[in-house]
Amino acid sequence: MAKKRKKPVPMDPAEFRSEALAQALEKQDMAAIALALRNGKTIVPLISPGVRDNPLDSGEVWTFRDQKTGDVALLLFSDATNKPENLPPTVAAYGPDWLKTFLEQYRDTITTVFLDIAGPHPMQAPPEELLRALEA
DSSP, X not given: OOOOOOOOOOOOGGGGBOHHHHHHHHHTOHHHHHHHHHHSOEEEEEEEOOOTTOTTOOOEEOEEEOTTTOOEEEEEBSBGGGSOTTSXXXXXXXXXXXXXXXXXXXXXXXXXXXXXXXXSSOEEEOHXXXXXXXXX
């Protein structure tokens, strides 16, 4: 007899939202954005999710590479609902330690970071500026 599949557990929308980051982006206030990134979570699109039973596997982060220039952009969101539909459907909510480590590891590859690229209040910053904000 076949096993019955469990229905997926619906995700809490608040889990994939940073109110502080959303408000800081609305004001375009770099100090508030830095504070939100240092103390909250950031929503990141994933190519593939991590293995559920392995806490060390956080998934593979999706980045954008411009085919003309080769520049690589990291896209971060204040809310999963701000992620454009044409990006991979899976997202993760990562904290400031993850973001700092990721930017340090790929500082020679990532040329820019977009925050809420599709709105409602997009912003762009160089990775070095975000690293300084995370270290402050």
